Amino acid sequence: MAIDVGGTSRAPTIHEVARRAGVSHQTVSRYLRDMGPFKPATTERVEKAIRELNYRPNMIARSMRTRRTGVLAVILPSQLDAMPTPTLAGAAKAAHAAGCFMEISVVDGTAQDRAARAIELLESGRVEGVLSLSALPGLTDRPKGPGTAALTVLDQYDDDLRGIGPLADASVMADIVRSLAELGHRKFLHIAGPQDWASARARRRVFEETVAELGLVCGGVVGGGWGPEVGYAAVSDLDAASGVTAVVAANDYVAMGAMRAAHERGWRVPQDLSVTGWDDLGTGRYATPSLSTVSVDRQGQGRQAMSRLIALVRDEAPPVVSPEANQLILRESSGPVPPSGSAWRGDT
Known part of the structure; x- marks a missing residue:
């Protein structure tokens, strides 16, 4: 009141x-x-x-008495249309569990501008710690000290909030290709993401390397976007006589667009065409058929980064548990290669 x-x-x-x-x-x-x-x-x-x-x-008055505010700040580049919600959710949960408040500071401009804002926050006396999800030139992790807050630099997003580093790890792509090869698939189509993203480039590179290493056939690399329309167009344009039996999509949205196009062409998934995605979106789990994909623990990345910051604030040992690595999840959309010589394709 x-x-x-x-x-x-x-x-x-x-x-x-x-x-x-x-x-x-x-x-x-x-x-x-x-x-x-x-x-x-x-x-x-x-x-x-x-x-x-x-x-x-009155938090300001309290902080003057106790030298503690319980406030932790997260610094982000100003690309709000690419907000890394799962990472922020994981960080917020870790902060809440530690009895702290988390606030978000969105900074326009360059990495140097973000570094300048970080220094302002570190020396403001208003926050106990600062977490940056992207690089801060000249700044690295440091504990809380006299007149300054603690700092943790996750450095897993670039200036446009596109995943880099561990978030761009594409090593599981090799597992996708190998698993499909073990099911008998020999000719693959990759529907790639936008190549100005490190993650999309890495997935394409590992796809092509693994196909070549296993002596398989690349039926093409098409696409160049993250939306379902990209997958839909790729499969709609696929020659029925191409011999491609496995579609490896850059993410789940692209994969679901590909499955929709296959359905409209009368191609059954996975009996006629296997499809895999990436990201393990909830919608993919409940699709018909359920989508094979790669689980990426973005919440775990945010949770661990915030836990590192809290340890620096409290002069405690850093967390030793790492986020779960990317994992391949095979579901109903991937299956054995169609019987050789069968007339399994034909547009309706």
Whole structure:
């Protein structure tokens, strides 16, 4: 609640909480700073007064007394249409579990601009730690020190919030090709993502290398986008006599577009054409058929990065558990190669 004074409202004070609870304001202050112990009855009265008045502590004043704010900031480039939601969700969960608040600072401009903003936050006294998801020139991980907050640089996104480093690891692409080869497939089509993305380039490169290494046949590399329309167009344009029996798509959206085009052409998945994606989207799990894909633990990346930051803030040992590596998940959309010589293709 707000206190109405002369037609205007203001936030309740610690003294008003104390009066309602029947204790001194020093007791309320000690309670808010977790400086007990307190009698159960006292705790109950103070908590009830705080709830009834909807009291919110003055974080700035509290931080001046305790040198702690409980606030952790995440710095992002200003590409809001590419917001890495799973990574941020993992970071937020780790912050919440540690009893901290997480705020997001979106910075326009270059990496140097982000570094300058990071320094402002580190020296502001308002936050205890800063996590950057992309590189900050001249700055690296550092613990909390006199007059400065702790810093963790994840450096897994570029200036346009496109995944790099571990998020661009494409080694599982080799597992996809090998698994399909073991099912009898010999001719593959890769529907690639946009080649200005490191992850898309890496997936194409590993695809081509593995096909060549295993003596398989590349039936083409097409596409160049992340949307379902890219996969739909690629399979719609695929020659029925091409001999391609396996489509390896750059992500799940592309794969689902490819499956839709196959359905419209009368090609059964996986009996006539196997399709795999990447990212393990929830929609792919419930598609008909369910989509073979690669699980990427982006939440784990964010959770680990925030846990590293919290360890630096608290001068604790860093976490030793790493996020789960990318994993191939084979579902209903991939199966054995069609019987040799069968008239399995034909547009309806």
